[in-house]
Amino acid sequence: MAATSRGTSPVPPDVRPRLTVLSGPSGVGKSTVVAHMRSVHPEVWLSVSATTRKPRPGERNGVHYFFVDDEEFDKLIANGELLEWAEFAGNRYGTPRRAVLDRLEAGEPVLLEIDLQGARLVRQSMDDARLVFLAPPSWEELVRRLTGRGTEAPEVIERRLAAAKIELAAEAEFDTTLVNTSVEDVARELLALMLQA
Ligand SMILES: Nc1ncnc2c1ncn2[C@@H]1O[C@H](COP(=O)(O)OP(=O)(O)OP(=O)(O)O)[C@@H](O)[C@H]1O
C-alpha cells in the first residue's frame, strides 16, 4: 500500500513522537478536524485505512481510504497486514500495520482516525498510544451533523447513531476528550496533544 505525504516534521527535537488515536461517534467531525489540521500542517502524517465500504462522492482510493473488496480485506487480515481492524455499521475498516510502524520507527508522530473498537485494540497492543475522544457539543448536534452530511441512507444513519450511543458511553476509557464546537480550536488542541511528550 502506498504511503501518503511527508514533509518537514513539526516535532521539536526533545519530543519522542508517539501514536495518537482520534475516535468519536460517526458524524462528530473527526475527518473535518483532521483535514483542517492537515491543511495548516500538511506534514502531519495520517494513516490511510483499508475499508470494504464503497467510496462516497469525492473520496479517492489511497487518499481517503484504500477501498478493497471482502476478499482483499480477508487477505489483509490473514497476512497480518493490519495493526487493528473492526466491523462498523456493516463494513470493515483496518489500519495498515507497516506504514504506521515505519513512521514511528522514523521518529514521526502518527495519527489514526478509527472507531472505538479499534482504539481499544490499539490500547492493548501499544501501551504508550494516546487516545483522544472527540465529543459532540450535544446529542442533537451530533444527529444534525450526521444527517446533514447527506452521505448515508436513513437506515445507515440509524445504525451509526446506535453505535454512537455505545461510543459516547466509552468516553472515560480515553486519555483526553475534546469537544468539537469549533473545528479550528479542536484542530489546534489535537496538534498540541500530538506533540506533547
Ligand atoms: N465544529 C463543527 N461545527 C459544525 N459542523 C461540523 C463541525 N465539525 C464537523 N462538522 C460537520 O459535521 C459533518 C460530519 O463531519 P465528519 O464527516 O468530519 O465526521 P466524522 O466524525 O469524520 O464522521 P464518520 O465517523 O462518519 O466518518 C460534516 O458535514 C461536517 O462539515
Ligand SMILES: Nc1nc2c(ncn2[C@@H]2O[C@H](COP(=O)(O)O)[C@@H](O)[C@H]2O)c(=O)[nH]1
Ligand atoms: N477500527 C477502525 N475504524 C476505522 C478505521 N478507519 C476508519 N474507521 C472508523 O470507521 C467509522 C466509519 O467511517 P466512515 O468513513 O465510513 O464514516 C468511523 O468511526 C471511522 O473513524 C480503521 O482503520 N479501523
